[in-house]
Amino acid sequence: MKLIISIVHRDDVDTLLKALIDGGHKATLISTTGGFLREGNATVFIGAENDHVEEILSLVKENCHKRTRYLSPIVPVTEPSEFYIPEPVELEVGGATVFVADVERHERY
Numbered sequence: 014m015k016l017i018i019s020i021v022h023r024d025d026v027d028t029l030l031k032a033l034i035d036g037g038h039k040a041t042l043i044s045t046t047g048g049f050l051r052e053g054n055a056t057v058f059i060g061a062e063n064d065h066v067e068e069i070l071s072l073v074k075e076n077c078h079k080r081t082r083y084l085s086p087i088v089p090v091t092e093p094s095e096f097y098i099p100e101p102v103e104l105e106v107g108g109a110t111v112f113v114a115d116v117e118r119h120e121r122y
């Protein structure tokens with residue numbers, strides 16, 4: 014068995030969960046925060062038999078989309094602001110950051 018941990022954009026999580034549940038998979042959603050942007054994102058935990066992993070990864074790939082974010086750099090206090098025109102920095106976020114880990118044991122009581 015594997016544990017698929019998938020960090021996705023909040024706007025993609027409803028369609029992803031629907032696709033997973035419609036496909037007969039089990040999932041748990043937790044609200045998370047990206048360490049770099051400090052913006053809310055969503056993490057989905059999916060416990061899966063080994064032969065379902067590729068199908069689940071395809072669902073994640075199909076339902077999670079890349080987004081471009083522009084970050085405005087902070088003007089350094091040492092720079093006279095009239096001479097400093099900060100260029101926004103372009104970041105590509107997502108579609109999904111996925112980890113697949115071995116599960117040593119799984120019980121339901």
Ligand code: 2BA
Nearest residue numbers: 020046047048049050051052054104105106107108109110
């Ligand atoms: P954040 O940490 O908020 O990162 C958002 C985006 O900012 C990243 O998109 C990447 O484009 C950029 N970024 C992150 N760290 C950076 C750095 N040190 N220098 C320059 N740019 C950086 P993604 O790579 O698609 O990541 C989306 C979210 O997935 C991340 O949100 C974080 O919550 C999670 N994530 C990504 N890689 C991870 C990892 N190795 N371990 C744990 N969480 C991860």
